[in-house]
Amino acid sequence: MLDAKTVDIVKQSAPILEEHSREIGTRFYEKLFSTAPELYNIFNQTNQRLGIQQSALAYSVYKAGENIDQLENIEEMIERVTEKHRALGVKPEQYPLVGETLLEAVKDILGDSIDKQTMSAWEEAYQAIANAFIDIESGLYKKVEEQPGGWNGVRSFYVDKKVKESDVITSFYLKPEDGKEIMVYKPGQYLTFQVEIEGDNYTHMRHYSLSDSPGKDYYRISVKREDGHEEVPPGVVSNYLHREINEGDLLNIAAPAGDFTIVTEEMPIVLISGGVGLTPMISMLNTLVKDEPGREITFIHAAEKGKVHAMSAHVKELAATYENVHSYVCYSNPSDEDLLEDDYDKKGFIDLEWLQTILGDNKKDFYFCGPIPFMKTINEALKQWEVPEEHRHYEVFSPVSKIENA
Known part of the structure; x- marks a missing residue:
């Protein structure tokens, strides 16, 4: 349990870390891989080259510090991170090295602008956060191993x-x-x-x-x-x-x-995918038609053109078989063959006006997945339509947890 003074120091200094977040993240990974190159086996090296991992780390540290006395405020982020840690096989003994390296990186970047008292407070805060993560991940490992057909490693x-x-x-x-x-x-x-x-x-x-x-x-x-x-x-x-x-x-x-799963609601559900983002949407669709036959389902998929549109015949078949399933397709750049066959509903990109036309009202539960720019567009359109945050669910195919930080 952190004392009030430590909490206050961490919360007050968190914005400073946010301001220098990218530099701290970059320096952290340089030092970490220099000290423990075997950790390259865990981290996505493409994300490292693109700087995505560095930004994700810095965002997570800043949010944890900002909410150090109320970690329940970032429950969604913690759940997403701990699920990935369990999937990657992160071990409790790796946390001390990460903490030591992270604090060294903070000191390297901020230098004399951060005093010993502040560094000491962040050291205590990191330990508290690490202990919370370790406890959650321990429970996840146990839960998975005890499930029928489950395994660790x-x-x-x-x-x-x-x-x-x-x-x-x-x-x-x-x-x-x-x-x-x-x-x-x-x-x-x-x-x-x-x-x-x-x-x-x-x-x-x-x-x-x-x-x-x-x-x-x-x-x-x-x-x-x-x-x-x-x-x-x-x-x-x-x-x-x-x-x-x-x-x-x-x-x-x-x-x-993973934590991107269906929340059981009585309200209609809308599944929106872009490109290969259709993979979790297809899993949801196939499950819903079997398990919730009375629920209204709208499946909207966006692709460049027909030749890169996967599983279109499968979705068409479901829409033809089940009265509660409605399917729409949007091609941003339809081919000549697509234009001839006219087997899509909209040319261009998904926008709010079109969503309002096909959906009627916003009293629905929305799930969406796809490239980051696509999801930002969908999220902004739904916000403009005043869809509450609790009815906007998405999966980010990167280490960040929030679209706004991607």
């Missing part, structure tokens, strides 16, 4: 089927090598893959959303091949999966994790 799965869904998205159906039961998950959760690529010095850890309803004897993920462009390098793991992994090959996987 990684488990070997083989690719039972590899199915091309579009020009850029391929599904992998995964079954356990040991033939034993697999853990049931919640729609919207993800699997974490530990991938060893020949010639690379370190393991690659990646999260991929499950793209089917739970309760089957397999897991399915649907992966977009990230080809990269001038500012972003090609996806190391996505390209490896597409090009090198075939039926019968083995992959090491951590048990399902």
Whole structure:
């Protein structure tokens, strides 16, 4: 329990850390990997190169300091981080090194502008935050291991089927090598893959959303091949999966994790996806039509054009089969073939006016997932439509927890 003086010092100095957050985050990871290069096996190296991880760390530290006496205010962030830590296999003994390195980075960047008393207060605060995370993660490890078919660490799965869904998205159906039961998950959760690529010095850890309803004897993920462009390098793991992994090959996987799951409500639900963001949405859709047959479901998908639109036939079939399912498609750049077939509902981008036209009112529960700019647009449109925050749910495919900080 932190005393009142320590809490006051931390809360007052938190904005200073926010102001220099990017520099502190960058310096922290430089020192951490220099001291413990084996931690490259945990962190996404592409996110490191793009500076995403550094920003996420700094944001988390600032928010924790700002709410040091009321961590329940950042419960959503804590839940998301601890779920990822469990999936990545973060251990209690790693926290002291992280804390020591983080405080050194703060001192390196802020220098004489931060005094010993403030550093001491942050040291105490970090320990309190670390203890809270360790306790939560310990409970998560225990809960997962005790579930039927659950496991800790990684488990070997083989690719039972590899199915091309579009020009850029391929599904992998995964079954356990040991033939034993697999853990049931919640729609919207993800699997974490530990991938060893020949010639690379370190393991690659990646999260991929499950793209089917739970309760089957397999897991399915649907992966977009990230080809990269001038500012972003090609996806190391996505390209490896597409090009090198075939039926019968083995992959090491951590048990399902994630906090982006359906909140049971009586109100209608709207699932909005952009690009490969449709993977958790398909999992939710497949589950809802089975488990909540009376609930109104609207599925809206945005893609560049038909050739990169995955699982369109499946969604069409569900909409034709179930009266409570309504499907809409938006193409930003339809091909000549798309224009000829006219098999979409809107050309361009999803906007508020169109959402209001097809949905009628905002008394609905909204779930959305896709690229960061896409989700920012959807979130702003829903805010403008006065959809309450508790009815706006989203998944960010990056270390940050809030769209506004991405």
